[in-house]
Amino acid sequence: xxxxxxxxxxxxxxxxxxxxxxxxxxxxxxxxxxxxxxxxxxxxxxxxxxxxxxxxxxxxxxxxxxxxxxxxxxxxxxxxxxxxxxxxxxxxxxxxxxxxxxxxxxxxxxxxxxxxxxxxxxxxxxxxxxxxxxxxxxxxxxxxxxxxxxxxxxxxxxxxxxxxxxxxxxxxxxxxxxxxxxxxxxx
Numbered sequence: 001x002x003x004x005x006x007x008x009x010x011x012x013x014x015x016x017x018x019x020x021x022x023x024x025x026x027x028x029x030x031x032x033x034x035x036x037x038x039x040x041x042x043x044x045x046x047x048x049x050x051x052x053x054x055x056x057x058x059x060x061x062x063x064x065x066x067x068x069x070x071x072x073x074x075x076x077x078x079x080x081x082x083x084x085x086x087x088x089x090x091x092x093x094x095x096x097x098x099x100x101x102x103x104x105x106x107x108x109x110x111x112x113x114x115x116x117x118x119x120x121x122x123x124x125x126x127x128x129x130x131x132x133x134x135x136x137x138x139x140x141x142x143x144x145x146x147x148x149x150x151x152x153x154x155x156x157x158x159x160x161x162x163x164x165x166x167x168x169x170x171x172x173x174x175x176x177x178x179x180x181x182x183x184x185x186x187x
Contacts, residue, residue, distance in 0.1 A: 002095070002097070003071045004095055004099055004133065006133045006134060012068070013128055013132065015076065016124070017124060018120070019081060019120060020079065020117060020120055020121055021080075022078060023079065024075075024076070025065065029061070030057060030058070032085065032086035032109060033057055033089075034054070034057045036088070036107050036109060037060065038050055038051050041110050042107060042109075045146040046107060047143075072093070073091055073093035073094075074093075074128075076125070077089055078106075078108070087109050087117065088112065088117065088121070090106040090121050090125055091104070092104055092125065092133070093105060099133070099134075099135070100136040102135060102138055102139070103140065104126075104138050104140050106118050106122070113148065114148070123156075123184075126138060126181075130178065135174065136173065137171050137173045137174065139169055140153055140170045140171075141167045141168070143167060150168065150170075157177060157180045158172045
């Protein structure tokens with residue numbers, strides 16, 4: 001994976017919404033990351049194996065932090081304002097060769113499903129991707145049976161562009177996202 005030239009090596013992009021703060025993942029988030037990596041309800045839709053040991057969780061956190069430091073991706077911890085507790089994560093990663101397109105990934109602890117947190121967290125992440133990283137498009141791969149996530153993507157303006165096995169591929173283009181942002185700001 002190449003180093004993204006527009007991800008700052010010295011300044012992590014802290015983002016915020018009305019209810020949420022998006023901050024860097026750290027080892028203090030171990031217990032919440034463990035929950036994300038062992039909850040069968042979440043793993044039903046995420047293409048990864050259930051974590052079998054604390055060492056796997058620690059290695060995952062190390063990998064995420066290392067990838068951020070090496071500017072291979074950017075990953076945020078989602079937390080409610082006024083709390084340090086991780087409720088989920090969201091990231092931009094798998095940048096294409098010319099850094100014009102990438103994937104967005106997100107996950108949320110089950111107790112926080114259905115409260116609009118992913119859609120809310122995605123707004124500043126998309127803005128960061130399109131304005132700061134100057135991306136043309138952001139894709140999301142979602143399990144075909146993950147109706148909640150599919151509905152979030154559709155509401156945010158993503159279009160279905162393909163399918164690989166059981167994963168649907170959605171994409172939002174810069175102009176669509178910026179137009180939706182203007183409409184949302186008027187409301």
